[in-house]
Amino acid sequence: MTDAALVEADARALEALRRKNSIIRRLLRDVPAALALAFLVLILVCALLAPWIAPHDPFANAMRLRLKAPGFVSPDGALYLLGTDAQGRDMLSRILYGLRATIGIGAIAVLCGGGLGVLIGTLSAYYRRLDTPLMRFVDVLLSFPSILFGLALAAVLGPGLFSLCVALSIAAIPTIARVARGAATVVMQQDYMEAGRALGLGDGALIWRYLLLNCGSTILIYATLQLGQSILLGSVLSFLGLGAQPPFAELGSMTADGRKFLQAFPHVATIPALTIFFIVLAFNVLGDALRDALDPKLRQ
Amino acid sequence: MHRKALAIANTLAPHSGASDGPQSNDYRGTVDDVFTLIVQRLIISIPVLLGVLLIGFLLLQVVPTDPAIILAGPTASQAEVAAIREQLGLDRPLWEQFALYLGRVLQFDLGRSMISNRPVLDELESTLGPTFELMLACLIWAIPVGIALGTQAARRRGQWTDRLIMAFSVAGVSMPIFVVGLLLIQYVGGAGLLPFQGRGGPLWTSSGLLHIVLPSLTLGAVFIGPVARMTRTSVLETLGADYVRTARAKGASERQVVLHHALRNALIPVVTLIGLQIGFLLGGAVVTETMFSWPGVGRMAVGAISSSDFPVAQGAIMVLAVSFIAINLVIDVFYGYLDPRIGQR
Numbered sequence: 001m002t003d004a005a006l007v008e009a010d011a012r013a014l015e016a017l018r019r020k021n022s023i024i025r026r027l028l029r030d031v032p033a034a035l036a037l038a039f040l041v042l043i044l045v046c047a048l049l050a051p052w053i054a055p056h057d058p059f060a061n062a063m064r065l066r067l068k069a070p071g072f073v074s075p076d077g078a079l080y081l082l083g084t085d086a087q088g089r090d091m092l093s094r095i096l097y098g099l100r101a102t103i104g105i106g107a108i109a110v111l112c113g114g115g116l117g118v119l120i121g122t123l124s125a126y127y128r129r130l131d132t133p134l135m136r137f138v139d140v141l142l143s144f145p146s147i148l149f150g151l152a153l154a155a156v157l158g159p160g161l162f163s164l165c166v167a168l169s170i171a172a173i174p175t176i177a178r179v180a181r182g183a184a185t186v187v188m189q190q191d192y193m194e195a196g197r198a199l200g201l202g203d204g205a206l207i208w209r210y211l212l213l214n215c216g217s218t219i220l221i222y223a224t225l226q227l228g229q230s231i232l233l234g235s236v237l238s239f240l241g242l243g244a245q246p247p248f249a250e251l252g253s254m255t256a257d258g259r260k261f262l263q264a265f266p267h268v269a270t271i272p273a274l275t276i277f278f279i280v281l282a283f284n285v286l287g288d289a290l291r292d293a294l295d296p297k298l299r300q
Numbered sequence: 301m302h303r304k305a306l307a308i309a310n311t312l313a314p315h316s317g318a319s320d321g322p323q324s325n326d327y328r329g330t331v332d333d334v335f336t337l338i339v340q341r342l343i344i345s346i347p348v349l350l351g352v353l354l355i356g357f358l359l360l361q362v363v364p365t366d367p368a369i370i371l372a373g374p375t376a377s378q379a380e381v382a383a384i385r386e387q388l389g390l391d392r393p394l395w396e397q398f399a400l401y402l403g404r405v406l407q408f409d410l411g412r413s414m415i416s417n418r419p420v421l422d423e424l425e426s427t428l429g430p431t432f433e434l435m436l437a438c439l440i441w442a443i444p445v446g447i448a449l450g451t452q453a454a455r456r457r458g459q460w461t462d463r464l465i466m467a468f469s470v471a472g473v474s475m476p477i478f479v480v481g482l483l484l485i486q487y488v489g490g491a492g493l494l495p496f497q498g499r500g501g502p503l504w505t506s507s508g509l510l511h512i513v514l515p516s517l518t519l520g521a522v523f524i525g526p527v528a529r530m531t532r533t534s535v536l537e538t539l540g541a542d543y544v545r546t547a548r549a550k551g552a553s554e555r556q557v558v559l560h561h562a563l564r565n566a567l568i569p570v571v572t573l574i575g576l577q578i579g580f581l582l583g584g585a586v587v588t589e590t591m592f593s594w595p596g597v598g599r600m601a602v603g604a605i606s607s608s609d610f611p612v613a614q615g616a617i618m619v620l621a622v623s624f625i626a627i628n629l630v631i632d633v634f635y636g637y638l639d640p641r642i643g644q645r
Contacts, residue, residue, distance in 0.1 A: 136347060142576075147583035148598075148620060151605045152613070232476055236587060239478045240602070255478065262486045273479045281474035288470060 010209075012192045026293045033289030036282035043279060047099040054093035055079070058249050062088035067265045085254070085268050086261060087247075095275060097249040102276070105243070105250075106230035108165050113172030113230075114223045120173065121180025122215070125188055126207055135181070138174045146171035146233055147240075154242035164243035168230050175229070179222040183215035190214075221290060228283025235276045251276050341632050345625045353405070353618060357398050371414055405618070411611035413604075420615040424597065428619065430499055431596035434519065434585055437503075437512045439574075442520035443527055447570065450531025451563055457536065465528060472525030477584050481518040481591040489514060498593045515592040519584050523577065530573045534566035541565070568635065575631035582620055597623075 028034050046053065056078070065074060065088035072080040082091035124134040150167035157163035187193065188211070196206050237243045238252030246253065251272040258269030368385040369376075376384075385391050389400050404411065410420035453465040489496030500511030538544060539562050547561045586598030593599070601616035603609075 137351070142579065145579045145583035145586070145620065145624070147586050148601060148617060151586070151602055152617065154605070228474075232474070235476050236478060239476070240587065240590060252476075255482075259482060262482060263490060266486075269482065273476065273482070276476055277471075277474055277479060280476070281471060284470050284474045288466075 008195075012195075030289040030293075032285050036285040036289075039278070039282045040286070043099060043282075044103065046096055047103050050093075050096040050100045054090075054096045055081070056090035056093045058089060058093040058097045059247050060089060064088065067261060067268065069265075070267055070271075082271055083265075083267050086257065091267065091271055094249040094254060095251070095272060098251040098254055098272060099275070099279075101244060101248065101250040102231055102235060102252070103227075103279075105161065105165055105168065105234050106227045109168030109172050109230045109234070110176075110223050110227050112165070113169035114176045114219075114226065116169070117173045117176030118180045118212075118219055120177040121182075121219075122184045122207060122211055124177075125181050125184030126203070126211060131181075134177075138177045141170065142174040147236060150233070150237040150242055151240075154237070159242045159245065161244055161248075164234060164237055167237065168234050171233055172226050172230055175226055176219065176223055180215060180219050183218040184211055187211055187214045225283055225287040225290070228280045228287070231276065231283075232280045338629065338633060341629050345629065349621065349625060353402065353621075354398065357401060357614065410615040410618075413612045414609045415607060415612075420611050423600065423612055424615050424619055427595060427597045427600045427616075428623075430594055431585055431589070431598060432623075433499075433503060434512065434515055434588065434594060434596060435581060437516035438519040438523060438581070441516070442523040443574065445520075446524040446527025447531045447563075447567070449524065450528040450570075451535055451558065453528065453532040454535035454539065454562075455558055462532075466532070469525040469528045472522055473529075475522060477518065477522050477587050478591065480521045481514075481588060484514050484518055485591070496592055499595055515588050515594055518591070519581065519588045522584060523581060526573060526577060527570060530570050531566065534569045535562050538562040538566045571631055571635050575628050575635075578627045578631075579624055582624060 028037070062084070065072075065080070065084050066086055068080055068084045068088075070081065070083040070091070072083055074080065080090050080092070082095065085091055085094065120134050120138060124131040146167070149170055150164065153163040153167045153170075154160075157166070193206065193210055196210050201209075234243060235250075235252030235255070238250050239256045241253070241256065244250035244253045246257070254272040255269050255276070258265070258267075258272070262269050368381050368388060368390055371388075372381045372384050382391075389397055392400070408421060410424070412419055413423055416423065449465050449469070453462040456462045485496045488494050494513050495507075495511050496514050498511065500507035500509075502508050503512065535558070539558075541562075543565075544557060544561050547557050552561070582598065585596060586602060588594065589596040589599035590602055597616050597619055601613060601620065604612035604616055
């Protein structure tokens, strides 16, 4: 009897999960969103395969070849599709490695900060007593302008990838915590939560099997979108010289490097800057389509 | 018939163009309500402020450089360093240092800069003005432009105007602020059209006005997008509301419906969004100030943190946090004015 009821409650929880998956399917029918997704997949593949597809060594200086325009062919016949930077390094190879760094830093931040955020959000939805103190804490985090956080951490830990990742993780906590709390609050009102509790399931099982499983997809989608924000913030901090240090290839610091030659050799700064812009744009287009898909009031 | 429809519209909408009827007076919050609201928000702000102070304090405690050694100079003896440590209270337990710090903060004593040896408050005093000036110069054009664009997009929903405005807004949100700054410095500043280095004096002088154009354009460019987007969503929602249908039914023109009935009520979430974006705007101001050598709090914080001048850094962080809380307080009160039902809760 109890087992049958447990199976029934589980089935309902799974059905709710399936309903959310149809939102993703609806999302893919939106042309700009599908294009954005395709672009992001392409970018991700390029980033992962960087060491194998990069045509040149991204760190090899060649002063003879410095600041060449895109499409330059060196005397020994090598093609530099996106030109070279101030140290004569191939821009295309550096962009590929830079994608790797920029996306990797963002992903680490979303994983760490998002994990903490989900913990805070679900706990504050599940234990109402914790709601106010936890959400106050989230407010404090939110009230700290994230760039300032990055600056302070860079001062404390020294500028570099570690402090950058810590700062970005902290910056990702409040958004994900709020999303997780919102999603979990909705799930908390579902009948199957009550049913699970009536069956005598412990808090841990209820949170893990019912609550997290059912807000999982929503949180995952928003966490993916937060990646765009983390990339944007990370590039800004790197641009200010607080993130990746030379000769490491990272899109924000590459833009800062190219800043000095903007007038005469605009490609050095604009190519990495536009790459960041298009990546974040793709994330935002995807996010918009998602918001429309989730809010039936705006859909015609 | 017309009067009755108007009365119904007034009951349904917190503000619906005509607000002089007896019904709407019942909805309006009194001065006492607003005062209670302010006191409530202030009390809520205290733990937030303490949290910010504590985080800032603890964060700066782990600074690897010993401030006493820096202050004493390279030739100082061990005893001299110890004396300075005692004088600064650095030899006491952390919580005691924090309590001492709080006590000093309450007396508006933020310590002295470790570099210029001037009181931190004096250092910060001259930077607050420029930062607020920059933020105001950004908001004063970005908010109206954003609201106008969003309203237009909602009115022309689905048409190419709407698509264009929304594409522009998404692009604005996705653009790293330094890219906007770089492009403006390069193509407008570099061409000698407008100055891009520092502040040109008070805003009522022509030099002051010219100097603020590029920084305020940079900061505003990333702010328009969210405002336009939120306005569009919100106006679309209110356009479907009952009181808008009532207003249409009583024969109000489309322009009147959009401007007086839909937009005014639609502004509530927009005001909230602006409040939420203030932290983002402060962060943007740090980058903008650094790029344009604008003498504001953000640039001072960057400078102080990179030179380990931690009394100034702490002061700057606190000033930024207090400004954030204060601006949100103002927005909460404004929010209560826009939707009087909130003040009465």
